[in-house]
Amino acid sequence: MKLKLLKVRDFRQFRGEQSLEISCPRSSSRGVLTLVHGEMGHGKTTLLNAFRWCLHGRSGISDRFSGPAEIINSHVLEFDDNARAEVHLHFEHDGEPIELKRSLTKVQQLSTRKDDYDGHLVLTVTSALTGSTLIHEGDAAQDYVNAIMPQAICELLFFDGEGINKLATKDENPKMGESVRTLLGLKLVESAIKILGGNVLVTLRKDDRESSTGDDRQFKDLRDKKYAELLQINDKKAIDERERAALLVEIEAYAADLKRKAGAKALQVVRENAESRMAEAQKVFLHNEDKLKKLISEKGYVLFSSKLIADGLEITSNLRKDRKIPAPIMTDFIKELIVAQKCICGGSLKPGSLEHDSVSSLLNVAKDAKFHDAAASLERTIGSIRNALAGTRKEFSDLIELCVVKRAEIVQSRLAIDKVAEQLDALGDPDIDAIERNKAQAEEKRIRLERILAASDRDIYILGEEIADLDRKIKEAMKKSAGNSYAAERVALVEEALIELKETLRRDTDSILPELEKMVNESFSRMVEIPGRVRLTSTPSKKEDEIHIHVSLETQIADGLWREDNANTGKRQCLSLAFISSLVGYAKKRSENTAGFMKAVSGDSYPMVMDAPFANLDPAAKKRFAPQLGGLATQVIAMLNSNHYDEEFEKGLETAPGIVGQRYVLVHHYRKLPDHGLRSIRIAGKDHPIMQLDEGLGYEWSEIRKIS
Amino acid sequence: MSKKENSSRENHLKMELKTRLIQEVLMAQKAVLLDANKANSSANVLAIVKRLVPKK
Numbered sequence: 059m060k061l062k063l064l065k066v067r068d069f070r071q072f073r074g075e076q077s078l079e080i081s082c083p084r085s086s087s088r089g090v091l092t093l094v095h096g097e098m099g100h101g102k103t104t105l106l107n108a109f110r111w112c113l114h115g116r117s118g119i120s121d122r123f124s125g126p127a128e129i130i131n132s133h134v135l136e137f138d139d140n141a142r143a144e145v146h147l148h149f150e151h152d153g154e155p156i157e158l159k160r161s162l163t164k165v166q167q168l169s170t171r172k173d174d175y176d177g178h179l180v181l182t183v184t185s186a187l188t189g190s191t192l193i194h195e196g197d198a199a200q201d202y203v204n205a206i207m208p209q210a211i212c213e214l215l216f217f218d219g220e221g222i223n224k225l226a227t228k229d230e231n232p233k234m235g236e237s238v239r240t241l242l243g244l245k246l247v248e249s250a251i252k253i254l255g256g257n258v259l260v261t262l263r264k265d266d267r268e269s270s271t272g273d274d275r276q277f278k279d280l281r282d283k284k285y286a287e288l289l290q291i292n293d294k295k296a297i298d299e300r301e302r303a304a305l306l307v308e309i310e311a312y313a314a315d316l317k318r319k320a321g322a323k324a325l326q327v328v329r330e331n332a333e334s335r336m337a338e339a340q341k342v343f344l345h346n347e348d349k350l351k352k353l354i355s356e357k358g359y360v361l362f363s364s365k366l367i368a369d370g371l372e373i374t375s376n377l378r379k380d381r382k383i384p385a386p387i388m389t390d391f392i393k394e395l396i397v398a399q400k401c402i403c404g405g406s407l408k409p410g411s412l413e414h415d416s417v418s419s420l421l422n423v424a425k426d427a428k429f430h431d432a433a434a435s436l437e438r439t440i441g442s443i444r445n446a447l448a449g450t451r452k453e454f455s456d457l458i459e460l461c462v463v464k465r466a467e468i469v470q471s472r473l474a475i476d477k478v479a480e481q482l483d484a485l486g487d488p489d490i491d492a493i494e495r496n497k498a499q500a501e502e503k504r505i506r507l508e509r510i511l512a513a514s515d516r517d518i519y520i521l522g523e524e525i526a527d528l529d530r531k532i533k534e535a536m537k538k539s540a541g542n543s544y545a546a547e548r549v550a551l552v553e554e555a556l557i558e559l560k561e562t563l564r565r566d567t568d569s570i571l572p573e574l575e576k577m578v579n580e581s582f583s584r585m586v587e588i589p590g591r592v593r594l595t596s597t598p599s600k601k602e603d604e605i606h607i608h609v610s611l612e613t614q615i616a617d618g619l620w621r622e623d624n625a626n627t628g629k630r631q632c633l634s635l636a637f638i639s640s641l642v643g644y645a646k647k648r649s650e651n652t653a654g655f656m657k658a659v660s661g662d663s664y665p666m667v668m669d670a671p672f673a674n675l676d677p678a679a680k681k682r683f684a685p686q687l688g689g690l691a692t693q694v695i696a697m698l699n700s701n702h703y704d705e706e707f708e709k710g711l712e713t714a715p716g717i718v719g720q721r722y723v724l725v726h727h728y729r730k731l732p733d734h735g736l737r738s739i740r741i742a743g744k745d746h747p748i749m750q751l752d753e754g755l756g757y758e759w760s761e762i763r764k765i766s
Numbered sequence: 767m768s769k770k771e772n773s774s775r776e777n778h779l780k781m782e783l784k785t786r787l788i789q790e791v792l793m794a795q796k797a798v799l800l801d802a803n804k805a806n807s808s809a810n811v812l813a814i815v816k817r818l819v820p821k822k
Contacts, residue, residue: 205796246792246795246796247792249795250788250791250792250795253791253795253807253808253811254791254811256808257808257812258808258811258812258815261808261812262812262815543822544819544820544821544822547819548815548816548819551780551783551784551787551815551818551819552787552815554780554784555784555787555788555791558784558788559788
């Protein structure tokens, strides 16, 4: 599609008829760029939406455009009963000039029916060969437009720069996947498969059977049966292969996740070890604590009897010192001596004698036998306590020491666990076991699928051989019956074409993402100096005709380890631009380089229309980006305000001489000039007014003014 | 011409025929997308096949 002219009439603030000629380069890169300078409210977004409305009606209008139902200029709408808005778009497609006109009357605008509020569309195409014109209207015209520029692609290529960052999010995936398939001609291949494998094949088979006579008929019936089986297995295999691809992506994602979380895993192992050490120490501690309690209850008195022993020893020692504990003397023996009045030494113990009194006093001392027993018992007790004390004390101190050691181990382990927990908290303490479990389950499923696929391959091979054999038999039988083989040949030709188309579709679908990713990376690194890489990932889908694409930016966090960058709006805008321009470039490259039948259907040249694309880029990035504008597509229309365009930007453009084709300013006509805002803007060293006073008019309007 | 050469030529012709069929069907589908009258695309494709492999 090559844009030539946009003409608007009473479309929003563009009063009357105004036009924008679009630079249409003959040679690549020269005059690729059409620049429209305008301030806020002067009609940049309206111009973008004039393109989109003309192509797709109200549903084509961008989300950020206020009052999408108010198309007709408000002043005209108020004062003219025959008010109508019109947008004409002149372009070329496949070398044929096309004029598209969408018009909307007052009645249509007020209607709530889509058929009405989308207005009336007329498409005039001039044949490149004969020069004759063909006019399509209404739905037919819309179908034609949809075939050239489906709405999903229109939204990608005619975009509002302020919101373009949203493209680099997961939400837009289905739309992007759809656009990619359409742009690259894969939708066309799908429709060819559908039609060939549907009615066409059914009709040809019927013809074939009806033209058969004799032997070949039974071979043909059998062959059809085998072929139906083959198709069934092929379809099942395709589903299994998609499931396997999805599983491989899933496994890869789990592996990448595990790799990313390897640090956390190591910490979790440290934590587990510390926890098991702590549990062991706790077990030993509790066991010894029990032993200690038992020891205290059974022998604790020994430990607390040191004073008792000392006191006891002192008592007995004093008693001995005071001679109150003599050597054991039998009271009866002393009594016998007194009664006999004769001492053992031979002396007399006569009553009243000194000896008698002395021996009698001994009786006083030894008179209580129980005292002797108690003293003896005390000494024995003290002795046994003294003996027990040493052993118990050792046992006690051993237990205490063990408990202290274990308690220290517990504390140490607790500290280690707390420290690791802190680090793990920072990493989100992921459930790595669950990831490992999921990965193992996915692996198991994949292995099961591999077996099923191998069995399918075997069945396909066997059926292929059987079909080939039947084909030979059919041919021979037909030769014999002198019948015509054309019907069977037609069937075989369509079947082979179907196999080739399906294979092409599968191969292209597989190769698109890596090739496109390479281009997006090149484009992105030309635009901005941001270290990182762009990743295009597809979300596996069980539906064959869907690719969900996710565009993301990754930064390297370690050797071979990348993490998705939480890109800011500016980065995401660049990312989206890089993606769109790469897609356009890829479609063009495919249409030029693809060999074989895909050449005719692989993509085309597409223009790009962008409204305020650099709002979130810093001045250096804008300057760097300016010369890249021309390389984004074969035609680029950029609408800029003074935030986007300045001297630095112009300098950037000058580094790519010749890329700027036509330039326009949007001049707003006021009944009373506002107190604020720029009156003029300086473009390429020259001042251009952008506000104008039209006191006599009863309305305000915007004008598209060509400046070069 | 030997049997081998004959078979190789036959295969080559088959390949060419297949590529032509695919090319024409794709172009027809592309044209159908742009066809305001929405012509019967099955009939178109059937006609292509019949033209490429005529009745003998």
